[in-house]
Amino acid sequence: MLTLFGQSSLMCDGVSRRSFLQIGGLCGGLTLADILRAESQSPAKLRHKAVINIFLAGGPPHQDMWEIKTEAPAEIRGEFGPISTAVPGIQIGECFPQLAGMMDKLAIIRSVVGIKAGHDAFQCLSGWSRGSLRSIGGRPSIGSVVGRVLGPTDAGIPPSVALAAQTRHASWSEPGSAGFLGSSCQPFRPSHEGADNLTLNGVTLDRLSDRRTLLAGLDHLKRKADVTGSINGMDAFNQAAFGVLTSSRLAEALDISNESPETRERYGDGTPYQYQYDGAPTCNDHLLIARRLVEVGVRSVTLSYGRWDTHGANFDLVRHHGPRLDQAVSALVEDLEERGMLDDVTVVVWGEFGRTPRINKAAGRDHWPRVSCALLAGGGMNVGQAIGCTNRLGEHAVDRPVDMQEIVATIYHNIGIDPMTTTIADPAGRPQYLIDKRIPVSELV
Numbered sequence: 496m497l498t499l500f501g502q503s504s505l506m507c508d509g510v511s512r513r514s515f516l517q518i519g520g521l522c523g524g525l526t527l528a529d530i531l532r533a534e535s536q537s538p539a540k541l542r543h544k545a546v547i548n549i550f551l552a553g554g555p556p557h558q559d560m561w562e563i564k565t566e567a568p569a570e571i572r573g574e575f576g577p578i579s580t581a582v583p584g585i586q587i588g589e590c591f592p593q594l595a596g597m598m599d600k601l602a603i604i605r606s607v608v609g610i611k612a613g614h615d616a617f618q619c620l621s622g623w624s625r626g627s628l629r630s631i632g633g634r635p636s637i638g639s640v641v642g643r644v645l646g647p648t649d650a651g652i653p654p655s656v657a658l659a660a661q662t663r664h665a666s667w668s669e670p671g672s673a674g675f676l677g678s679s680c681q682p683f684r685p686s687h688e689g690a691d692n693l694t695l696n697g698v699t700l701d702r703l704s705d706r707r708t709l710l711a712g713l714d715h716l717k718r719k720a721d722v723t724g725s726i727n728g729m730d731a732f733n734q735a736a737f738g739v740l741t742s743s744r745l746a747e748a749l750d751i752s753n754e755s756p757e758t759r760e761r762y763g764d765g766t767p768y769q770y771q772y773d774g775a776p777t778c779n780d781h782l783l784i785a786r787r788l789v790e791v792g793v794r795s796v797t798l799s800y801g802r803w804d805t806h807g808a809n810f811d812l813v814r815h816h817g818p819r820l821d822q823a824v825s826a827l828v829e830d831l832e833e834r835g836m837l838d839d840v841t842v843v844v845w846g847e848f849g850r851t852p853r854i855n856k857a858a859g860r861d862h863w864p865r866v867s868c869a870l871l872a873g874g875g876m877n878v879g880q881a882i883g884c885t886n887r888l889g890e891h892a893v894d895r896p897v898d899m900q901e902i903v904a905t906i907y908h909n910i911g912i913d914p915m916t917t918t919i920a921d922p923a924g925r926p927q928y929l930i931d932k933r934i935p936v937s938e939l940v
Contacts (some may be wrong), residue, residue, distance in 0.1 A: 657669075903930050
């Protein structure tokens with residue numbers, strides 16, 4: 496047995512810490528390697544708070560999903576009926592039987608207000624309208640704020656990842672802007688294949704390290720002339736990229752072939768993709784990848800699911816998208832719970848606005864920013880409830896209007912950032928609150 500000698504502080508039992516750490520213990524003693532291995536597997540080390548933000552691009556029809564209007568006239572009520580849930584007194588749309596069966600693990604908000612008419616993901620990813628602070632770069636997304644305030648959980652794992660498949664209507668698949676925080680806080684975006692930009696393309700780690708040193712030297716020559724801070728931002732970005740490239744954990748998390756067939760079958764794949772047009776596919780695999788990402792240390796995962804802009808064939812689209820979303824979200828919640836992660840991971844499912852109460856001539860519903868809806872799970876929230884409601888025709892909130900910024904404040908609260916007190920400095924050095932309406936939804940926290 497090799498013992499490290501020398502002066503060292505004594506522990507409470509009179510044994511020095513240095514003497515306690517023995518290398519190559521042949522007699523069954525606790526070695527330094529044993530301690531490091533135990534630390535790496537410690538639940539306390541692995542646990543972190545996270546959010547999975549599922550964006551229903553195009554604006555989901557609130558009255559065909561979470562609040563069926565049984566007393567409304569036919570031209571408003573639509574074709575779907577309500578079904579009972581695991582919580583007595585709460586009913587949801589018939590296309591979501593699996594979510595109905597786990598309503599005790601979910602919270603539905605039927606009265607989301609404070610919505611702008613913009614046809615993109617920006618509000619759901621940041622809580623702000625796109626024009627806010629545009630002159631200095633715009634507001635940062637939730638993922639970018641989380642990365643700035645909390646940082647990464649591991650050098651090889653980016654704090655924020657955007658999985659949204661590229662869409663022809665680009666704003667439906669944006670990753671979430673870093674805004675005035677700059678490029679170093681931009682969410683990491685894998686390619687549509689999941690790992691193309693994680694490969695070294697034949698470059699060894701030694702050569703990659705040499706290139707990193709060379710780039711650092713060249714950047715030093717320009718540093719004093721940089722007045723915009725872009726070089727510092729690029730340094731941070733390169734540091735993060737280097738960590739990703741030299742770690743296999745992120746690439747492995749993106750590869751669902753490592754999952755059991757039973758787990759993959761539980762989530763489904765969302766095929767065949769229909770009603771996609773210029774939007775995202777109903778890619779159930781992305782929800783499974785999202786779970787795998789937060790499991791390895793990602794704090795914020797965003798994805799775009801389906802294309803809900805139902806100006807025509809609204810009910811046919813919901814019959815297609817609804818059961819696939821039902822399967823994927825219910826599988827995600829069950830999976831997180833079985834792995835002991837549900838209380839640490841906030842799941843939010845929502846779109847940029849609701850749909851018109853009146854059905855148009857094309858059997859569709861048009862844009863309706865006056866009210867929308869959201870489904871939430873996990874995060875240690877008070878679930879098993881439906882919050883708020885709209886009037887008989889589904890036109891506007893009549894009970895407990897919930898501003899969408901309150902939902903964003905709840906996400907920050909759940910992830911460990913106090914929305915009441917936390918500020919981030921803008922490029923002029925002015926402190927900016929994360930959100931205007933900084934009190935989380937009281938019914939949930």
